[in-house]
Amino acid sequence: MDTLLSLRVFTEVADHKSFTAVADRMGMSRAMASKHIQHIEARVGARLLSRNSRNVSLTEAGARYLVTVRRLLEDLSDAENLISTDTLVPRGTLKISMPVWMSTPAFARMLSDYHRDFPHVVFDFDLSSHKINLVEEGADLALRVAFKLDEGLIARKLSEVTFQMVAAPDFLDHTTRPQTANDLIDAPLLAYSPVASDGRIKFGGSEGLDVKMRPVMVSTNESHLHLSALSGMGYAILPNWMTKGDLDAGRLETVLPQVTWPKLHVHAIYADRSYLPAKVRSFLDFLASKQGLESGLS
Numbered sequence: 445m446d447t448l449l450s451l452r453v454f455t456e457v458a459d460h461k462s463f464t465a466v467a468d469r470m471g472m473s474r475a476m477a478s479k480h481i482q483h484i485e486a487r488v489g490a491r492l493l494s495r496n497s498r499n500v501s502l503t504e505a506g507a508r509y510l511v512t513v514r515r516l517l518e519d520l521s522d523a524e525n526l527i528s529t530d531t532l533v534p535r536g537t538l539k540i541s542m543p544v545w546m547s548t549p550a551f552a553r554m555l556s557d558y559h560r561d562f563p564h565v566v567f568d569f570d571l572s573s574h575k576i577n578l579v580e581e582g583a584d585l586a587l588r589v590a591f592k593l594d595e596g597l598i599a600r601k602l603s604e605v606t607f608q609m610v611a612a613p614d615f616l617d618h619t620t621r622p623q624t625a626n627d628l629i630d631a632p633l634l635a636y637s638p639v640a641s642d643g644r645i646k647f648g649g650s651e652g653l654d655v656k657m658r659p660v661m662v663s664t665n666e667s668h669l670h671l672s673a674l675s676g677m678g679y680a681i682l683p684n685w686m687t688k689g690d691l692d693a694g695r696l697e698t699v700l701p702q703v704t705w706p707k708l709h710v711h712a713i714y715a716d717r718s719y720l721p722a723k724v725r726s727f728l729d730f731l732a733s734k735q736g737l738e739s740g741l742s
Contacts, residue, residue: 445483451513453480457493458510459582461500507580511715514582518721534726535564541578542587544571545666545686546710558730565723574664578715584724589683589708599711602731606684608705609645610696615676622700625655632678633657634669645681647706 456466457477467477485492492506502510521536547569555567570576576583578597589605622628633643635657643657660678663669666686673680674695690696712728714720720728 445480450480450483451517453477454484454492455510455514455517457481457500458502458506463500502580522721533564534562534722536723537566537568538723538727539568539583540585540587541570541572541576541583543666545683546587547571548685558727562726584714586713587710588713589710597713597715599713600728601709601711603710604707605710606705606707607681608684609679609681609699610673610687611679611699612674612676613694613697616697625653625700628655628657630658632660634661634672634678634680635659636666636669636681637662637664653703
């Protein structure tokens with residue numbers, strides 16, 4: 445059998461988790477797609493996919509093998525482009541995972557600027573805060589402010605974001621504008637569950653916060669917390685990228701502006717490889733440039 449084709453079938457099945465869908469996409473029967481997987485498994489002497497009547501998933505060996513195979517196929521594709529055009533033209537689908545709070549009008553304008561320069565790149569975004577497996581989920585990049593790198597991944601620092609406590613003016617008018625951290629004890633908190641699900645807010649030194657608030661909402665979705673803060677439901681700690689427009693327009697106020705709020709770095713996380721596909725490299729360079737993340741969200 446054509447081993448290269450078998451490798452392509454393997455990566456497609458790993459991405460789409462369906463033999464039927466991949467067979468339709470690649471113009472072959474489901475039985476033939478299965479034979480290609482069996483061919484690869486026989487060559488490596490290991491089971492790469494677990495499958496039953498309803499589900500297809502990577503085995504541990506399959507996940508490790510996919511890292512090398514995906515790099516091989518991407519490098520081959522780039523090599524073919526290099527030979528045919530004498531240059532690497534960014535093209536194809538660029539899959540990016542990032543938290544929903546990064547989806548701002550300024551970020552959208554920045555993507556539009558990139559698209560004008562590289563019209564053959566198609567964006568595919570996963571807007572969530574959960575840590576993803578870049579290899580298993582087929583993502584090219586993850587944009588994160590907090591992370592623990594898995595083996596085979598590297599990070600590139602892009603920009604900085606400040607998280608600060610905000611509340612709606614009407615809410616503050618009907619309660620009180622806190623003057624010290626103690627004024628927030630037992631105050632209603634719209635809590636980001638991975639950080640403060642119990643209502644404990646603690647960071648910084650003598651000018652920081654160490655206070656127990658009262659959660660009235662717990663969520664992993666920053667947009668939901670943002671909307672609830674705008675509606676006057678309570679206090680929320682949100683990134684300035686998300687709240688800048690509301691603060692400028694007076695729809696939200698910064699609580700305890702004298703506090704030194706935490707600043708975190710935004711990183712691009714991607715698979716470590718000797719040669720990045722043109723679509724990934726060009727987008728990373730764009731984010732790091734003066735036209736990229738820093739200026740696009742200031």
